[in-house]
Amino acid sequence: MSDLLLEVDELAVKYGRVPAVNWASFKLHRNRVLGIVGESGSGKSTLIWALTRLLPEMATISSGAVYFEGQDLLRLRSDQLRALRGTRISYISQDPMSALTPALTIGQQMMDVLYREPWSQKEKWSRAIDALEWVSLPDPAARMKMYPYELSGGQRQRVSxxxxxxxxxxxxxxxxPTTALDATxxxxxxxxxxxxxxxxxxxxxxxTHHLGVVSSLCDDVLVMKRGDIVESGPVSQVxxxxxxxxxxxLxxxxxxxxxxxxxxxxxMTxxxxxxxxxxxxxxxxxxxxxxxxxxxxxLRVNFTKHSALxxxxxxxxQEILAVQDVSLDVREGETLALVGESGSGKTTIARSVLGLVCPTAGSxxxxGLRVAKNDVQGLKSVRACTSMMFQDPVGSLSPRVTVGEQILEPLFVQGHQVVDGQKTVAELLTKAGLDASFATRYPHQLSGGQARRVGVARALALDPKLIxxxxxxxxxxxxxxGEVLNLLNEIQERTGVSILIITHNMSVVRHCADRVVVLLKGQIVxxxxxxxxxxxxxxxxTRALIVASRHELPEQAVPG
Known part of the structure; x- marks a missing residue:
């Protein structure tokens, strides 16, 4: 049997008249790992969706062939392709919460994968438990009866x-599959x-867009730019x-x-x-x-989880100790990084600063303004000098409202009189490194980086003391x-704003923060x-976080 498993030959995909993948060709052999890297919009996801014909309706495959063990997947009947999906070809998504159905238990969803197998229900259940144990999920039998929301992000990804x-x-x-996960x-x-x-x-x-992950996991790599494969070969060589x-x-x-x-x-410029x-x-x-x-x-923050019975x-x-006796400060013009794994209390601390969470103890x-949940006017004053940049820049923008209207919204909420809204928006967009013409766009018309810059512009609207x-x-x-971090650093140097950055990316912390606070299970360690x-x-x-952020790359003969 030949060890050639997949051969893609001159594959081209378009969205309407817009080319997304241009004449892509590559081969994949058995027991090999191929990494595909490139910026957002380079065609990485479109390429892999095209392999199993899971493209959206507006996309068309204009030419090419995808040979899987000699069969052209693009010319198989729908029932033939369905027989391959899940059994011979499987998929791990970026967001396990979206990939898993919230209304079904983990066990039901594991059993669904086995619906075509000629085994008894008891044997299928047993094999599903074995599969969860295989991916090192603790107490797999109990996890079978849980729903996705009852698992952590890492546990959901293990289920996927x-x-x-x-x-x-x-x-x-x-x-x-690792984009949304913390370093460890x-x-x-x-x-x-x-x-x-x-x-x-x-x-x-x-x-992936994480070059270190490709270096540590993959044998070969494809580099994509605007739908073209611009370079390919063994990872060590490329x-x-x-x-x-x-x-x-890159x-x-x-x-x-x-x-x-x-x-x-x-x-990149x-x-x-x-x-x-x-x-x-x-x-x-x-x-x-x-x-x-x-x-x-x-600061101490406890949550109460009520029993179903x-x-x-x-x-x-059950009382959950989310934050335990945390004390920290951020000086004017300083950047403080809060780092720690998911569930360590980082976001709870941020929500406490904005008065969205009521502390159990502490201040x-x-x-100079005390944050008190019952003081409505005081909270309004606190939020007038504090701005938030959200983790999901597109999700934090309303799809029905233009960028300009959303940038002005904090001013209206705080009761500010805006004499010339168009001029104000243009100035804020310019500060965030965007052209004034972006004011009339909607969120779906923005790239990830542009949406992030709109979030920066909105955060600057109230001229805050803390971001x-x-x-x-x-x-x-x-x-x-690099563009986003450079922008935040330039704004800080120009305005003197203080920044509290919440992240699990230790590589980023080294370049943007003056001090760092490491959290573990709600405590500063x-x-x-x-x-x-x-x-x-x-x-x-802390040592584990630093080590986890370092993916060794081969020595590179690159200037600079």
Missing amino acids: IAMALMLEPDLVIADE LEVEILELLQRLQHETESAVIFV FSNPTHEYTRM LRCDPARIDQPTRRLPT DDLNQPISIVSGPADRVKVERPPVLDIDG PEWLGGHP VTVA IADEPTAGLDVSVQ ETGPCAQVFEAPSHDY
């Missing part, structure tokens, strides 16, 4: 992987995928000696590759022949002699990450200046 691999397919297509969880999932791939000898297509300028730029823009902290990260600029910013940027803009003292049937409410003060940036680089390409924490971390968890 178990569903994709339980029938030992020949080809697994993974569409950015990402390493766990990658190690799991690596182990399972070796055990099943499946071929894997792994789509990353150590890239031949295309676009590949060299590698150069990866924050993890830049050893020395800099407040000006490289972008930089000159490749120039060295990376190491910028530390103005020496007097952080005003240590002034009172802190944000002061949190002894009434007390007379033995049900008892929160913003610009809370919740995962400002999550889901962004390395090329766009380490804090200090970034340079000190990265150079000599004192806690095991």
Whole structure:
């Protein structure tokens, strides 16, 4: 039997008249992992959707062939293709919460995958439990009776992987399965995928924008730009000696590759022949002699999870300790990074600052104003000097309202008189690095980076003293990450605004934060200046986060 599993020949896909994939050709052999990298809009997802004809209705495959073990998938009947999906070819999605049905238990959804198999219900249930155990999910029998919302993000992703691999397919297509996961969880999932791939000898297509993940997991790599495959080959060869300028730029823009902290990260428009600029910013940027803009003292936040059963049937409410005795401050002009895995309490602290969560104990003060949930006028004053950048920039924008109207909304909420709204919006968009013409666009007309910049413009509308940036680089390409961080740093140097950045990306923290606070299970386990924490971390968890953020790339012969 030939070890050639998949051959794509001159595949072209269009959305209407707009080309999305241009004459793509590549081969994939058994027991190999192929990484596909490129910026958003480069055609990565369209390419993998086309392989199994899962494209939206407006897309058309204008030419090409996809040979799977000699069969052209593009010319199979629908029933023939359905027989391959899930059994011979499986898929792991980027968002496990969307991939799993919220109304069905994990067990029901695992059983659905096995509906074509000639086994008894008892045997199917047993095999589903074995599959969950195979992906190292604790207490798999109990998890079978749970719903997706009762599992953590990492556990949901393990369920998705178990569903994709339980029938030992020949080809697994993974569409950015680690993008939304924190660093330590990402390493766990990658190690799991690596182990399972070796055990099943499946071929894997792994789509990602994380170059370090490709280096640690993949054998071969395709680099895509605007629908074209501009470079391909073994990972060690492409990353150590890239031949295309676009590949060299992508590698150069990866924050993890830049050893020395800099407040000006490289972008895709930089000159490749120039060295990376190491910028530390103005020496007097952080005003240590002034009172802190944000002061949190002894913050504790507990949540009560009510039992599904009434007390007379033995049900008892459960108290969850989300944040325990947290104290921190942010000075004027300073960037403080809150880091930790999912569920560590980062977002709860941010919600406490905005008065969206009522603390069990402790105090929160913003610009001299005490945050008190029952003080409506006081909360309005706090929110007038505090802005939020949300983790999902597109999701935080209303699809029915133009960008300009949404940028002005904070001013109207606070009762400000806007004399010339068009001029105000144009000024805010310019500050965020966008043209004034973006004011008339709707969110669906924005790329991920543009939506993030609109979020920055809206955050600047009230001229805040504190910006809370919740995962400002999550889901962004390395090329766009640098643009967003450079923008925030430039705004800070120009206005003196303080920034509380919530992230799990330690590579980003090194380049944008002055100090770092490490959270674990609602408690601060380490804090200090970034340079000190990265150079000599004192806690095991901090060391694990730093190690998890470092994916070794081959030595590269790239200028700068």
